[in-house]
Amino acid sequence: MFSLGDLYKEVIIDHTKAPRNFGKLEPCSHDAEGFNPLCGDQLHVYLQINDDNIIENVKFEGQGCSISTASASLMTQVLKGKSVDEFNALFGAFHDMATADMDAQPDEETLGKLAVLAGVKEFPSRIKCATLCWHTVKSAIEDAGQPARTE
Amino acid sequence: MVKALKACWVSNMNIEQIRNDFPTLHQEVFGHPLVYLDNAATTQKPQCVIDTVRHYYEKDNSNIHRGVHSLSERATKDYEAARETIRDFFNAKSAKEVIFTRGTTESINLVASSWGGANIGKDDEILITHMEHHSNIVPWQMLCERVGAKLKVIPMNEAGELDLAAYVELLNERTKLVGIVHMSNALGTINPIADMIKQAHQVGAKVLVDGAQAAAHIPTDIQALDIDFYATSAHKMYGPTGVGVLIAKEELLDAMPPYQGGGDMILMVTFEKTQYNALPHKFEAGTPNIAGVIGFGAAITYIQNIGFDAIMQREKELLNYATKKAQAFEGLKQIGTAKDKACVLSFVLDGVHPHDLGTILDREGVAIRAGHHCAMPVMQFYKVPATARASFSIYNTEAEVDALFDALTKARDMFA
Ligand SMILES: Cc1ncc(COP(=O)(O)O)c(C=O)c1O
Numbered sequence: 001m002f003s004l005g006d007l008y009k010e011v012i013i014d015h016t017k018a019p020r021n022f023g024k025l026e027p028c029s030h031d032a033e034g035f036n037p038l039c040g041d042q043l044h045v046y047l048q049i050n051d052d053n054i055i056e057n058v059k060f061e062g063q064g065c066s067i068s069t070a071s072a073s074l075m076t077q078v079l080k081g082k083s084v085d086e087f088n089a090l091f092g093a094f095h096d097m098a099t100a101d102m103d104a105q106p107d108e109e110t111l112g113k114l115a116v117l118a119g120v121k122e123f124p125s126r127i128k129c130a131t132l133c134w135h136t137v138k139s140a141i142e143d144a145g146q147p148a149r150t151e
Numbered sequence: 152m153v154k155a156l157k158a159c160w161v162s163n164m165n166i167e168q169i170r171n172d173f174p175t176l177h178q179e180v181f182g183h184p185l186v187y188l189d190n191a192a193t194t195q196k197p198q199c200v201i202d203t204v205r206h207y208y209e210k211d212n213s214n215i216h217r218g219v220h221s222l223s224e225r226a227t228k229d230y231e232a233a234r235e236t237i238r239d240f241f242n243a244k245s246a247k248e249v250i251f252t253r254g255t256t257e258s259i260n261l262v263a264s265s266w267g268g269a270n271i272g273k274d275d276e277i278l279i280t281h282m283e284h285h286s287n288i289v290p291w292q293m294l295c296e297r298v299g300a301k302l303k304v305i306p307m308n309e310a311g312e313l314d315l316a317a318y319v320e321l322l323n324e325r326t327k328l329v330g331i332v333h334m335s336n337a338l339g340t341i342n343p344i345a346d347m348i349k350q351a352h353q354v355g356a357k358v359l360v361d362g363a364q365a366a367a368h369i370p371t372d373i374q375a376l377d378i379d380f381y382a383t384s385a386h387k388m389y390g391p392t393g394v395g396v397l398i399a400k401e402e403l404l405d406a407m408p409p410y411q412g413g414g415d416m417i418l419m420v421t422f423e424k425t426q427y428n429a430l431p432h433k434f435e436a437g438t439p440n441i442a443g444v445i446g447f448g449a450a451i452t453y454i455q456n457i458g459f460d461a462i463m464q465r466e467k468e469l470l471n472y473a474t475k476k477a478q479a480f481e482g483l484k485q486i487g488t489a490k491d492k493a494c495v496l497s498f499v500l501d502g503v504h505p506h507d508l509g510t511i512l513d514r515e516g517v518a519i520r521a522g523h524h525c526a527m528p529v530m531q532f533y534k535v536p537a538t539a540r541a542s543f544s545i546y547n548t549e550a551e552v553d554a555l556f557d558a559l560t561k562a563r564d565m566f567a
Pocket of ligand 1: 191
């Protein structure tokens with residue numbers, strides 16, 4: 001049986017209480033809003049992407065549960081300095097980790113510290129909390145103009 | 152059927168005996184005894200309801216109102232008997248006024264579409280309260296958009312009580328309909344519908360009462376209250392999901408156009424013209440949820456056999472017990488502290504998001520709801536994204552309330 005500790009690891013609690021890169025980024029080249037209608041999570045991400053398609057800076061603000069806040073906080077740390085292509089690869093790897101079979105091992109080489117969120121797959125109703133920020137960045141980059149949704 | 156219904160007799164409010172009527176309650180979740188405190192979302196079902204539904208599928212399964220064979224005759228009789236049980240329970244004037252639907256949501260949509268479409272026009276006003284469930288907001292917004300009417304909102308105070316002076320101010324001769332939730336699912340507030348209905352009628356407005364949350368907890372006498380439209384769902388009163396009722400005054404239903412067309416709602420169809428069936432069948436197009444309706448009847452009988460005196464006394468004790476604990480719990484803020492409230496403890500806890508509380512409590516076997524409770528304007532009023540909500544029912548115990556607060560202590564410590 002999976003324990004609560006698999007989800008609420010110390011790192012996650014730490015990022016919940018002190019989210020990194022929290023706030024507005026001004027000016028920014030891309031931004032988008034994300035909603036999780038199930039729990040009322042609201043997220044706004046801001047990105048500064050340069051002409052070489054490198055994410056120079058990324059910040060977020062909003063209201064959410066521990067999992068969505070910590071996931072966004074960790075994501076911003078990891079994305080700084082990455083290219084948009086690298087973002088897409090990470091997006092795929094993160095999504096796979098969050099929705100994988102119970103006994104699958106996360107791709108730690110690609111994911112690095114993001115692997116700390118692997119526990120969400122044991123909590124089906126919480127997977128969307130962890131993936132919301134990733135969907136939001138994706139829609140910001142693709143300039144979808146529509147708020148991102150986890151539904 | 153008769154045998155299953157007999158099992159619904161409960162001699163008095165013996166909690167152990169009542170708990171034994173509900174098979175779902177007797178299980179473990181993550182190694183803890185289940186503590187089910189999400190009754191405002193849906194209640195558990197007593198064995199007699201389960202048996203009644205099963206009896207229909209095992210012995211009487213057939214379509215109603217059309218077969219001449221024995222099975223169809225038995226099913227039709229039980230289906231119509233349920234209608235009479237429900238009429239009696241809510242004291243509607245006639246069984247013709249009792250229309251089966253998929254639930255509260257469909258009942259309200261039926262009224263907005265059929266009655267609203269025919270009676271509400273440009274610049275007319277629809278008045279609803281700030282604490283409505285989305286199902287008593289969105290159908291009216293859709294209607295307003297279609298016909299150019301205005302939706303106005305009766306405000307509430309910090310305790311979650313309606314501002315009745317403001318209500319009287321808002322009422323005017325353009326007000327065509329007032330929609331009021333009898334008991335708020337997000338706050339527990341019981342609204343003073345008797346006075347509000349009288350005031351609405353003075354300006355000629357009709358009143359729709361959303362009884363989804365109240366019906367299992369407080370008696371509702373539709374004739375005494377003079378309710379024009381009443382909507383509720385079986386699944387919040389120990390009955391099956393996906394079935395509910397609209398009860399409306401016969402003269403209103405008579406004048407309303409049908410909501411959906413199809414089988415059962417007609418007398419005579421030619422390609423030139425269709426003559427509609429009499430009430431209530433005019434509003435029951437297609438094969439209904441027969442097992443659900445018969446199970447709904449059994450659930451009502453179950454409630455009647457316990458009796459509202461016992462139910463209300465018991466639920467008040469539980470709410471008082473839980474409220475005292477909530478007041479003493481550091482960092483907890485109750486959302487909804489109306490003087491007149493029932494069965495709902497909605498709250499936020501410093502430093503722990505409601506959604507995390509929901510997950511952490513689940514691992515302790517405690518089932519609560521976390522979210523906006525389909526009442527986003529209530530969340531906006533209190534400036535919170537979500538609340539945690541424990542909601543009680545006749546089968547809950549003080550020990551379960553203790554388990555809730557033990558689990559909350561654990562959650563608070565995790566984020567301390
Ligand atoms: C006050 C209130 N109204 C309406 C509804 C909708 O009921 P249903 O989903 O059964 O149509 C609910 C259920 O959550 C409710 O609590």
